[in-house]
Structures are given as structure tokens and as C-alpha cells.
Amino acid sequence: MSENPISISNINDFIFCPVSIFFHSIDEEEKMITRCSDQINGTESHKNSDLATYSSKKSMLQGVSVYCEEYNLLGKIDTFDVETGILTERKKKITTIYDGYVFQVYAQYFALSEMGYNVNEIRLYSMEDNKVYPIENPYENIIMFEKFKKVLDDINTFSFNGFVQTNILKCERCIYELLCSFSLLKGDVKSVYRT
Ligand code: SF4
Structure with missing residues (x-):
């Protein structure tokens, strides 16, 4: 395992192209690059939760930083309702449920579970058309769980040499x-x- 935690937001980028996570990290630091297209889908939709303005419900955790020791993952959850146990990752508009979207919520699921929360349901939410997409948890979908672990291995062992x-x-x-x-x-x- 690499020493540095894997950023949860990098998982989707890595699947798109491993090189893009290098630029993503610069982008995060510098905030200089104009975002557009598919790579913006998560970022814009997270503005509200990062500012904790999505819901005033007391049981709702929004934009909270989390760490998962088992998989060495670091990032933020989008929204998690502690009362109902519903974990939601919002996207601006979902036209396809990419593996990267699912793995992002898996990462949040594992981090919250390690922290002792009961995550009863995980789902994606497409904001523009108000659609909810329930996602099986990793233990209910072993194929996706294995793919998730494989992607994390690939991130940990990736080298630019020869790419x-x-x-x-x-x-x-x-x-x-x-x-x-x-x-x-x-x-x-x-x-x-x-x-
Ligand atoms: S190789 Fe470079 S330009 Fe092409 S998808 Fe990857 S990061 Fe983007």
C-alpha cells in the first residue's frame, strides 16, 4: 500500500485516465483550471454540501471529512443522514452510472462504517432531473466490490513510466x-x- 492516502475524489478520475489525477491534484491546489464536461459533474454538485447548506436537518452530515483505514482512503462524504442511514452522492446530472461513481460511494460507505455509523442504504442522486439511483452495497455486489479493490490496487501501483x-x-x-x-x-x- 502506498503511504499517502488515496483521495476519494481521485477514484473516478483515475478510471477516466490515470494521468488526470496528477492534474486534478494541481487543480485542487491552484484552482486555476477552468472546469467543464464530465470531470466537473461531481465538483459542482458538491458545492452545497461543502458549504453545509444542502439541508438544515440536524441528523444530516454534509461535506464531512472522513478517513478509511482499511483501504487508506481520504475524502469527504457528500450527504449522510445519521437517522435513516442513507448515504447519498449527488451529481449534477447522471446519464450513465459509471463505476467511478459507485466506487466513490463505496469509499464513503467504508469510511462511515469504520466510524461506527450504520449505513443502511447508498444511492446516487441526479440533481438536474431529480432522479435517485439506489446502489447495492459492496457486500451485495461482490463483482463490483472486487473491481473496487482492483482499482485501489491499480492506483497504489500506478507508474507514469510506460503509460x-x-x-x-x-x-x-x-x-x-x-x-x-x-x-x-x-x-x-x-x-x-x-x-
Ligand atoms: S492522456 Fe492526458 S489528455 Fe488524455 S485523457 Fe489522460 S490526462 Fe487527459
Whole structure:
């Protein structure tokens, strides 16, 4: 296991492209890069919980920092209702339930469980169209649980040496493309992957 905790918000980025978590960490520190597209989906929807304004309900934890020792994960929960045990991760708009979204709530689930909370239900919430997507907990979906652990292993062992991006569509949609030397949109690489 790497010494540094894995940021919960990096899990989805890593699945999109491992290189993007490097830029994400700079972005977090500098707040200089204009966000757009899929990579903004979580960030904007978390504004309210980070400011603890989503709900005034006393039993609602919002934007609270958590740490999961078992998987060495650090981050924030979006919203968790202590009374009902419902953990919700809000997104601006959900069109596809990506594995990264599910793994983000898994990470929050494990952190809250370690802290002694009973998490009875986990779900994703699409804010723009007001849709709720129930998610099985990791023990109810062993295949996804194994995939979750594999992604964490991959993050812990990732090396930039030898990394090659093979999906030009990702680079085309990537908010970090202009900064990225691994981009397939640069130079001769572009024509190779276009054919
Ligand atoms: S530009 Fe391409 S290789 Fe670079 S971070 Fe984005 S998706 Fe990854």
C-alpha cells in the first residue's frame, strides 16, 4: 500500500485516465483550471454540501471529512443522514452510472462504517432531473466490490513510466488536454490513433 492516502475524489478520475489525477491534484491546489464536461459533474454538485447548506436537518452530515483505514482512503462524504442511514452522492446530472461513481460511494460507505455509523442504504442522486439511483452495497455486489479493490490496487501501483493512453476520445473530452504530454491529440501520435 502506498503511504499517502488515496483521495476519494481521485477514484473516478483515475478510471477516466490515470494521468488526470496528477492534474486534478494541481487543480485542487491552484484552482486555476477552468472546469467543464464530465470531470466537473461531481465538483459542482458538491458545492452545497461543502458549504453545509444542502439541508438544515440536524441528523444530516454534509461535506464531512472522513478517513478509511482499511483501504487508506481520504475524502469527504457528500450527504449522510445519521437517522435513516442513507448515504447519498449527488451529481449534477447522471446519464450513465459509471463505476467511478459507485466506487466513490463505496469509499464513503467504508469510511462511515469504520466510524461506527450504520449505513443502511447508498444511492446516487441526479440533481438536474431529480432522479435517485439506489446502489447495492459492496457486500451485495461482490463483482463490483472486487473491481473496487482492483482499482485501489491499480492506483497504489500506478507508474507514469510506460503509460500510454489508447483512447483518443478521452483526450478529446479531457479538461487537462492542453497541459498533458500524454495526450493523443499532440503531434504525430494524433494521426496514428486517428487511423
Ligand atoms: S489528455 Fe488524455 S492522456 Fe492526458 S490526462 Fe487527459 S485523457 Fe489522460
